[in-house]
Amino acid sequence: MNQLDEYLASNKQRYESELAELLRIPSVSADSTHRADVAKAAEWVADQFRRMKLEVEVVPTAGHPIVVAESPPVEGAPTVLVYGHYDVQPPDPLEKWISPPFEPTVRDGNIYARGATDDKGQMLTHVKSAEAWIETAGKLPLQLKFLIEGEEEVGSANLDKFIAANKQRLACDVVVISDTSQFAAGQPAITYGLRGIAYYELRLKGPDRDLHSGTFGGAVANPANALVTMLSALIDASGTVDLPGFYEDVEPLTAREREAFAKLPFDEKAFMEKIGVSDLYGEVGYSTLERRWGRPTYDICGLTSGYQGEGAKTVLPATATGKFSFRLVPEQDPKKITAALKARLTELCPPGIEMELAEFHGGRGIVVPLDSPYVAAAEQAIEDGFGTRPVFMREGGSIPIVSTFRELLGVDTLLLGWGLDDDNTHSPNEKLCLADFHRGIKSSAHLWQHLGELK
Amino acid sequence: MNQLDEYLASNKQRYESELAELLRIPSVSADSTHRADVAKAAEWVADQFRRMKLEVEVVPTAGHPIVVAESPPVEGAPTVLVYGHYDVQPPDPLEKWISPPFEPTVRDGNIYARGATDDKGQMLTHVKSAEAWIETAGKLPLQLKFLIEGEEEVGSANLDKFIAANKQRLACDVVVISDTSQFAAGQPAITYGLRGIAYYELRLKGPDRDLHSGTFGGAVANPANALVTMLSALIDASGTVDLPGFYEDVEPLTAREREAFAKLPFDEKAFMEKIGVSDLYGEVGYSTLERRWGRPTYDICGLTSGYQGEGAKTVLPATATGKFSFRLVPEQDPKKITAALKARLTELCPPGIEMELAEFHGGRGIVVPLDSPYVAAAEQAIEDGFGTRPVFMREGGSIPIVSTFRELLGVDTLLLGWGLDDDNTHSPNEKLCLADFHRGIKSSAHLWQHLGELK
Numbered sequence: 001m002n003q004l005d006e007y008l009a010s011n012k013q014r015y016e017s018e019l020a021e022l023l024r025i026p027s028v029s030a031d032s033t034h035r036a037d038v039a040k041a042a043e044w045v046a047d048q049f050r051r052m053k054l055e056v057e058v059v060p061t062a063g064h065p066i067v068v069a070e071s072p073p074v075e076g077a078p079t080v081l082v083y084g085h086y087d088v089q090p091p092d093p094l095e096k097w098i099s100p101p102f103e104p105t106v107r108d109g110n111i112y113a114r115g116a117t118d119d120k121g122q123m124l125t126h127v128k129s130a131e132a133w134i135e136t137a138g139k140l141p142l143q144l145k146f147l148i149e150g151e152e153e154v155g156s157a158n159l160d161k162f163i164a165a166n167k168q169r170l171a172c173d174v175v176v177i178s179d180t181s182q183f184a185a186g187q188p189a190i191t192y193g194l195r196g197i198a199y200y201e202l203r204l205k206g207p208d209r210d211l212h213s214g215t216f217g218g219a220v221a222n223p224a225n226a227l228v229t230m231l232s233a234l235i236d237a238s239g240t241v242d243l244p245g246f247y248e249d250v251e252p253l254t255a256r257e258r259e260a261f262a263k264l265p266f267d268e269k270a271f272m273e274k275i276g277v278s279d280l281y282g283e284v285g286y287s288t289l290e291r292r293w294g295r296p297t298y299d300i301c302g303l304t305s306g307y308q309g310e311g312a313k314t315v316l317p318a319t320a321t322g323k324f325s326f327r328l329v330p331e332q333d334p335k336k337i338t339a340a341l342k343a344r345l346t347e348l349c350p351p352g353i354e355m356e357l358a359e360f361h362g363g364r365g366i367v368v369p370l371d372s373p374y375v376a377a378a379e380q381a382i383e384d385g386f387g388t389r390p391v392f393m394r395e396g397g398s399i400p401i402v403s404t405f406r407e408l409l410g411v412d413t414l415l416l417g418w419g420l421d422d423d424n425t426h427s428p429n430e431k432l433c434l435a436d437f438h439r440g441i442k443s444s445a446h447l448w449q450h451l452g453e454l455k
Numbered sequence: 456m457n458q459l460d461e462y463l464a465s466n467k468q469r470y471e472s473e474l475a476e477l478l479r480i481p482s483v484s485a486d487s488t489h490r491a492d493v494a495k496a497a498e499w500v501a502d503q504f505r506r507m508k509l510e511v512e513v514v515p516t517a518g519h520p521i522v523v524a525e526s527p528p529v530e531g532a533p534t535v536l537v538y539g540h541y542d543v544q545p546p547d548p549l550e551k552w553i554s555p556p557f558e559p560t561v562r563d564g565n566i567y568a569r570g571a572t573d574d575k576g577q578m579l580t581h582v583k584s585a586e587a588w589i590e591t592a593g594k595l596p597l598q599l600k601f602l603i604e605g606e607e608e609v610g611s612a613n614l615d616k617f618i619a620a621n622k623q624r625l626a627c628d629v630v631v632i633s634d635t636s637q638f639a640a641g642q643p644a645i646t647y648g649l650r651g652i653a654y655y656e657l658r659l660k661g662p663d664r665d666l667h668s669g670t671f672g673g674a675v676a677n678p679a680n681a682l683v684t685m686l687s688a689l690i691d692a693s694g695t696v697d698l699p700g701f702y703e704d705v706e707p708l709t710a711r712e713r714e715a716f717a718k719l720p721f722d723e724k725a726f727m728e729k730i731g732v733s734d735l736y737g738e739v740g741y742s743t744l745e746r747r748w749g750r751p752t753y754d755i756c757g758l759t760s761g762y763q764g765e766g767a768k769t770v771l772p773a774t775a776t777g778k779f780s781f782r783l784v785p786e787q788d789p790k791k792i793t794a795a796l797k798a799r800l801t802e803l804c805p806p807g808i809e810m811e812l813a814e815f816h817g818g819r820g821i822v823v824p825l826d827s828p829y830v831a832a833a834e835q836a837i838e839d840g841f842g843t844r845p846v847f848m849r850e851g852g853s854i855p856i857v858s859t860f861r862e863l864l865g866v867d868t869l870l871l872g873w874g875l876d877d878d879n880t881h882s883p884n885e886k887l888c889l890a891d892f893h894r895g896i897k898s899s900a901h902l903w904q905h906l907g908e909l910k
Contacts, residue, residue: 197769199767206732207731207732208731209730209731211730213752213754213756213780214850215747215850215852216730216851217752217780217851218737218746218747218750219726219730219735219736219737219746219747220736220737221737222754222755224758225686225754225755227683228682228684228686229683229687232680232684232686233687235680235684275663275671275675276662277661277662277663277675277676277807278807279675279676280675281675281805288674291674292671292672295673297668299668299677299679300677300679300772300775301668301679301762301769301770301771302679302763302770302772303679303682303759303760304758305755305758306755306778308758312654312778312780313757314652314654315757316754317755317757320758322683323761323762323768325672325767327668327673351734352734352735352736360766360767396671396672397670
């Protein structure tokens, strides 16, 4: 590994130049005028693999191409699939960028450009680490498969289909993704759990038009009144979801996890300041990190009814709509929850109101067992790269591709984030810390070593 | 009265022509391009009074003029103030009118034009009845004061000020307004009660921007969750308002009223069809008419929070807003209710949420005592004019001018509606039944007689 580490150290300048090269391509997947740029970025990535003599294909889709590459199988070593994306978010609002979004600029040790952290910079760490192995050892210590898509920022519409049709080709033992963040600056992390989601829209219809609330108020059920009554009945004052069977399948947080979360340098005051609230709030009996990462929640995402303009209008609305979601943890089943929800809302719906419950995407929560040998390998690799042992965290959101890999390929994913939570992902002045970029490359190079020793 | 009745009968043609003349003036108060037309209508009305040799003034205001006229005091007889308005709603959408809105057209015994029922036609009945008295008896049997404004359809912004500054000039024993409807075709009514209102906007602010509901869900109070919880806590499952002291001052419906309401030819099925609901709903223990007319209610008028577009967006909204009102009955006090509401909402507001309660207009409910001699006189006059005894009804809405007269002049108002509830007020194809127009004139002429005998 010494030779490898030296090689990485002496190539830093080149890695940064190559990252800047990729960042200069405005591969905005949402903007059709950038179609050629997106294709150019795909080719740039494919060229990296071609130079490493991997088997490469740029797979056309109905949208933007998928770059697939693989190194030869290694007898007795596992196969790892690296997922990433070369497309980026639109750069608007342009006037808020200190340096132009597609002219990568280094300030204070950070490289500023759209896609720096999400995901060009993070993705490239695994490409460069593989290259380093090939340049120094002549080959990789395990088989790597790369799946680098160009539609992550627009919903990955064509990726699931591709994975479903190429299960054999993508078969692997574990997936590695770097598209998340460290726990804090200087504190790398392994994200081993994600929440699932069940998202709904409740539509209530009362009278066939808005009525005068004076003339008609008291005569008929008001859809807006019904909406607040029905939606509020789903949660109690202690922040507990009030739906039969909702907690039945919830896997409790383990004592080990609760202890580990409690030890994390989580500054509640700084967190409150960051999001601009005077107090935190949620399910009684759990810490803030436990509530965000390991407990199911119920959040209303949108409310629409009646008069929304300025001032007062005395209207009894014809309709009322609420969008809301439950965030789920293992082993909650979105289907079971939908059934319980439908039954409960039907029960709550007053006479004279027609109710419709639309179901949007649903997905289960995921937890990678902490005692997995892959996790241990990642832990060691990150310590090698960052000089600090990573902490273990979960994430409250969902990363749909992780569920897809679980479902279609039957494998777990290691989420190794090199970014920071102030990287301005999806915002102006996106950045990546260059020191973390190099630490990421080193961690990745060591990860192939440690994973390669597993089988 | 025989001579008067004959005079009315022989002048029907002229009354209709004069009504058509007034209806031809597009006095749309909301539309500044019609400013001259509004002034023309004021002059038209003033000319009516001038011809009758009343004392007339067209009072300019910051907006449209107020026409004030009065006949000489009559010793031993009461003074009656007639309120009405000569301005009309905009006629849009024009393409839905069968005949043009300002070209009065008679079809099936109805005159179709903007303002036919609201309020030119109804207002004119009292002008023509006064004229008939002067033409036949040479004078009126009581003193009449007319207050005909041109800003009713735009909120009467300048009227309150005028009344407050002219209390002596407008002093009277009772007010008469014809700007409402009969109970049903062929069933005239006296509206003796109106509900009051207390209208609020509850604004909740949580985090300083919309947050990702996955990453942050469970950490902080969600303003939309808080809104539905707080607004739903104000009413219980039986439709009863849940606010300390809310029912304390409610004057119960009398046995006589409940009996009278029950006898009214109110067809629940037809009512449900009219507003497009499959069922009626409201406070347990009261009939639909009782709930609409004589019981306080709580109706949410608008809800706004988070994502309102199509599909799903996983957002924990920064803010949530609800507009709602209580309809009040005598003797509920809006100020007392505001105080109780503020206290209760403050209690319900979860940690981390900033709450603001904006108070819009508030007004008390009003009931004219049924045993008032003015009511008895109106009852007789309507029977004289319509050949049918009127029923007594209340109205669920508020008519702010009635509260103003109560407050500033200390008098009750007789609401004698000649219209029908399918007159398309504020809609295309507004109409007035011409037979009711003449019945209204006759009732009004008899009303002056019966009221004149009172003092």
